[in-house]
Amino acid sequence: MTPNEKIVALLLLLQAVSAFFLWTLDALGAVSEGKFAVFLAVDLLAFTLTAYVYTHEKWGEATSRVWILAGSLGLMILLFVGLYFP
Numbered sequence: 001m002t003p004n005e006k007i008v009a010l011l012l013l014l015q016a017v018s019a020f021f022l023w024t025l026d027a028l029g030a031v032s033e034g035k036f037a038v039f040l041a042v043d044l045l046a047f048t049l050t051a052y053v054y055t056h057e058k059w060g061e062a063t064s065r066v067w068i069l070a071g072s073l074g075l076m077i078l079l080f081v082g083l084y085f086p
Contacts, residue, residue: 004053004063011046011053014075018043038082045074 001009018039025032049071056063 004057007068008050008053011050015043015046015050018046035082038078042075042078042082045071045078049075 022036022039022043025036049068052067052071053063
């Protein structure tokens with residue numbers, strides 16, 4: 001398994017967990033609306049990173065570690081905000 005395949009597998013797992021969490025939120029609560037927005041951002045950022053890795057794999061180019069690291073840092077910040085702040 002190549003490093004890019006490991007990255008994509010972890011991102012897809014994160015998307016699945018995030019989508020499950022979105023389904024479990026209460027639709028009427030104000031806190032749920034904020035958490036929904038944050039976890040939707042997590043889902044979209046994970047999708048963006050997956051698309052980035054896929055397109056660079058398809059074109060035969062190397063993926064930039066800087067962009068992967070920046071996206072991962074953004075995901076960690078969003079997850080921290082979504083899990084620890086009301």
